[in-house]
Amino acid sequence: MPYSRLKALPNAYSEPYPVCPDVWSFAVAEGDAEVSASPQELLAFAGHPADATTYLEQQAREGRVVVTLRVARLYGTALDIG
Numbered sequence: 001m002p003y004s005r006l007k008a009l010p011n012a013y014s015e016p017y018p019v020c021p022d023v024w025s026f027a028v029a030e031g032d033a034e035v036s037a038s039p040q041e042l043l044a045f046a047g048h049p050a051d052a053t054t055y056l057e058q059q060a061r062e063g064r065v066v067v068t069l070r071v072a073r074l075y076g077t078a079l080d081i082g
Contacts, residue, residue, distance in 0.1 A: 027076035032070045041066045 012076050039052075045066050049055045 025076075025078035027078045029069060029071045029074050031070045031072040034066050034070075036068070037065045040077070 039056055039061075042056060042064065043049070043052055046055060
């Protein structure tokens with residue numbers, strides 16, 4: 001996939017899926033997810049910001065976590081494989 005990391009939409013309830021020109025295109029990734037709020041993982045995800053303390057305090061206030069998905073099955077019509 002072209003993205004090494006994905007972020008959730010600000011309000012996933014109002015727009016639970018990405019919008020694209022072809023409404024019939026989709027991709028599904030199935031697998032086991034692991035949720036972590038470890039400071040090391042949050043800093044690595046952010047690319048090790050200059051002010052780590054301020055960054056971690058903000059992430060804690062906002063309840064941010066890192067979700068790692070180990071994909072076991074990937075399918076759909078929007079996959080460009082080849």
